[in-house]
Amino acid sequence: MTISIGLIAFEGCIGSSVHALADLFTTANAINRQMGRQGDLFSTQVLTPNGSSVTASSGHEIPSDGVLRADVPAEVLMVPGIGMEAVGEIDETLAQMRPLIDTLAEQATHRKITTASCTGTFLLAEAGVLTGQQATTTWWLASEFAKRYPSIDLRSGEILVDAGPVITSAAGTSYLDLALHVISRLADPQTAHLCAKFMVVDGGRTSQRPYTIPWHFMKRDPLIEKAAAWVRQEITREVSVATLATHLNMSPRTLHRRLSRDHQQTPQEFIQEIRMQEAMRLLETTKQSVAEVGIGIGYADENTFRRAFSAHIGTTPTQHRMRFREG
Amino acid sequence: MTISIGLIAFEGCIGSSVHALADLFTTANAINRQMGRQGDLFSTQVLTPNGSSVTASSGHEIPSDGVLRADVPAEVLMVPGIGMEAVGEIDETLAQMRPLIDTLAEQATHRKITTASCTGTFLLAEAGVLTGQQATTTWWLASEFAKRYPSIDLRSGEILVDAGPVITSAAGTSYLDLALHVISRLADPQTAHLCAKFMVVDGGRTSQRPYTIPWHFMKRDPLIEKAAAWVRQEITREVSVATLATHLNMSPRTLHRRLSRDHQQTPQEFIQEIRMQEAMRLLETTKQSVAEVGIGIGYADENTFRRAFSAHIGTTPTQHRMRFREG
Numbered sequence: 001m002t003i004s005i006g007l008i009a010f011e012g013c014i015g016s017s018v019h020a021l022a023d024l025f026t027t028a029n030a031i032n033r034q035m036g037r038q039g040d041l042f043s044t045q046v047l048t049p050n051g052s053s054v055t056a057s058s059g060h061e062i063p064s065d066g067v068l069r070a071d072v073p074a075e076v077l078m079v080p081g082i083g084m085e086a087v088g089e090i091d092e093t094l095a096q097m098r099p100l101i102d103t104l105a106e107q108a109t110h111r112k113i114t115t116a117s118c119t120g121t122f123l124l125a126e127a128g129v130l131t132g133q134q135a136t137t138t139w140w141l142a143s144e145f146a147k148r149y150p151s152i153d154l155r156s157g158e159i160l161v162d163a164g165p166v167i168t169s170a171a172g173t174s175y176l177d178l179a180l181h182v183i184s185r186l187a188d189p190q191t192a193h194l195c196a197k198f199m200v201v202d203g204g205r206t207s208q209r210p211y212t213i214p215w216h217f218m219k220r221d222p223l224i225e226k227a228a229a230w231v232r233q234e235i236t237r238e239v240s241v242a243t244l245a246t247h248l249n250m251s252p253r254t255l256h257r258r259l260s261r262d263h264q265q266t267p268q269e270f271i272q273e274i275r276m277q278e279a280m281r282l283l284e285t286t287k288q289s290v291a292e293v294g295i296g297i298g299y300a301d302e303n304t305f306r307r308a309f310s311a312h313i314g315t316t317p318t319q320h321r322m323r324f325r326e327g
Numbered sequence: 328m329t330i331s332i333g334l335i336a337f338e339g340c341i342g343s344s345v346h347a348l349a350d351l352f353t354t355a356n357a358i359n360r361q362m363g364r365q366g367d368l369f370s371t372q373v374l375t376p377n378g379s380s381v382t383a384s385s386g387h388e389i390p391s392d393g394v395l396r397a398d399v400p401a402e403v404l405m406v407p408g409i410g411m412e413a414v415g416e417i418d419e420t421l422a423q424m425r426p427l428i429d430t431l432a433e434q435a436t437h438r439k440i441t442t443a444s445c446t447g448t449f450l451l452a453e454a455g456v457l458t459g460q461q462a463t464t465t466w467w468l469a470s471e472f473a474k475r476y477p478s479i480d481l482r483s484g485e486i487l488v489d490a491g492p493v494i495t496s497a498a499g500t501s502y503l504d505l506a507l508h509v510i511s512r513l514a515d516p517q518t519a520h521l522c523a524k525f526m527v528v529d530g531g532r533t534s535q536r537p538y539t540i541p542w543h544f545m546k547r548d549p550l551i552e553k554a555a556a557w558v559r560q561e562i563t564r565e566v567s568v569a570t571l572a573t574h575l576n577m578s579p580r581t582l583h584r585r586l587s588r589d590h591q592q593t594p595q596e597f598i599q600e601i602r603m604q605e606a607m608r609l610l611e612t613t614k615q616s617v618a619e620v621g622i623g624i625g626y627a628d629e630n631t632f633r634r635a636f637s638a639h640i641g642t643t644p645t646q647h648r649m650r651f652r653e654g
Contacts (some may be wrong), residue, residue, distance in 0.1 A: 018387075019346040020500075022343070023383075033412065034412065053390075056350075058371065059389070060346065063388040091465050171527045172526030172527035173528055176500065197651070198538075200497060200500050203652070212524070213521060213525075255396075323531040324523070324531060
């Protein structure tokens with residue numbers, strides 16, 4: 001039995017998300033044939049809000065195979081990311097997309113699985129499909145997502161969250177991880193594994209944290225910006241929550257409430273995040289040894305730094321440098 | 328000055344290659360704006376053989392922005408992969424694509440950079456653009472490529488080869504590595520670095536070897552199949568070239584000539600490749616320790632195995648398991 005996949009596309013969507021999903025399901029079919037099995041595992045069709053072509057965020061057109069409605073036989077609906085650049089665009093973007101959100105709210109209930117990647121997770125959140133579920137989203141909008149949807153259990157460090165009937169994936173090309181996961185779940189793990197090798201995709205990614213960039217996170221909240229600047233300035237020393245609060249002219253309790261409300265972090269988590277962002281920056285852009293990077297962010301002992309980095313980022317300092325060395 | 332990129336598309340091309348390149352250049356523009364700089368770094372247009380839409384290998388349509396000809400202002404031409412499944416398809420596919428190959432031969436000389444990824448490398452090879460140059464190609468057609476184009480210096484282990492005016496990348500999603508490299512070279516490394524993080528792409532991939540699958544390589548040459556089966560059967564012992572040749576009823580010299588001619592390998596390299604393929608399989612699909620995997624392919628000493636694996640595959644056994652664990 002061929003599983004029909006509905007690839008949602010809309011004005012301003014991430015075009016590579018739509019086409020990469022299509023290509024990975026096509027690859028799964030090719031592998032199935034190579035293994036001597038009959039028939040296609042998957043078929044894909046592009047569904048757009050009113051059945052017309054849409055223009056992706058890159059400016060390139062994506063033709064439509066039909067409208068998303070009740071009589072379309074798609075067992076799986078997959079929502080791509082929305083091409084956005086700034087937090088300030090979200091309200092207007094979601095307001096414009098209200099008809100699609102309403103359609104998703106109605107149609108998702110008739111499908112076996114609904115997925116979204118990157119900023120597309122906001123569409124499923126608005127549609128109510130994620131309420132009470134675990135989910136992930138794109139790293140640079142994670143605190144915005146958490147603030148808007150307190151009833152969704154956000155796991156923003158994860159590349160992919162499978163909550164059964166709804167699966168979400170993280171920023172950018174995490175649509176590759178998503179496609180492999182759907183192939184593994186609906187076909188079998190071996191086919192997904194071979195797809196990963198054919199398409200030269202790393203199958204074992206679990207954490208989104210190595211990809212985060214500090215400057216983006218910092219730009220929108222003066223308090224956070226001031227706090228981050230001070231943690232960075234004092235980074236070679238031990239920064240306590242009490243001294244940070246004093247520097248910000250507030251009580252530790254107010255700092256805790258403010259960070260918890262707007263960024264879903266405790267002050268300790270916030271301080272640790274700034275330190276680890278700085279460690280990533282030093283690993284990526286300097287030739288300092290791992291021990292020197294550790295000292296640079298206040299870890300006198302190299303092994304303690306190595307353990308803390310791995311626990312927070314999900315890879316070792318050396319692996320991180322190999323993956324993200326600048327230039 | 329905005330750099331214009333011509334994204335080539337044709338019947339049966341890999342659609343995600345075209346759209347992923349477009350999305351990464353679009354992301355580079357967004358990052359440029361975020362950094363407060365004016366203007367776009369890149370513009371992209373889809374160029375097709377006769378200016379009409381084409382149908383990608385996934386069955387989805389890619390509209391055209393124009394024809395590839397002399398008056399099109401594209402400083403960079405980027406050729407996507409061809410959706411093929413079997414070595415036997417190459418002759419007919421390339422014969423059908425002769426008009427595009429002729430156009431590429433003519434047009435590449437007028438451009439600053441021409442690139443190809445995956446099976447698209449065959450089009451540049453046919454067009455003569457790669458003659459005398461270093462190049463890479465998709466892993467499962469590497470020996471076919473080497474046989475057809477002896478005057479090209481094939482580096483099939485590499486994810487990406489920059490030979491100056493011509494850049495090639497390996498199988499599948501190596502178009503992501505290619506896009507980042509072009510952004511790094513034509514804009515700057517920092518923009519490429521931030522693009523990688525925004526799009527959740529690992530920037531540090533260098534080797535295509537971890538992605539190779541043995542069964543595919545084995546299917547087309549009875550001699551190779553027999554040789555591989557015997558090496559696998561004897562894998563826990565030391566297999567010498569002499570005993571392998573004896574098993575195949577030929578002299579070591581004939582075996583050497585045959586492997587060299589058809590697979591660009593020495594018998595020693597062939598034996599080592601089979602062993603490392605088996606090591607990858609054991610790491611990916613069993614829970615055996617690294618020491619046990621080493622013993623399983625004939626390495627009594629764990630450290631010797633670790634060194635040999637890293638030298639051949641480009642990552643440690645433990646990293647490989649993390650990336651490719653099946654299921």
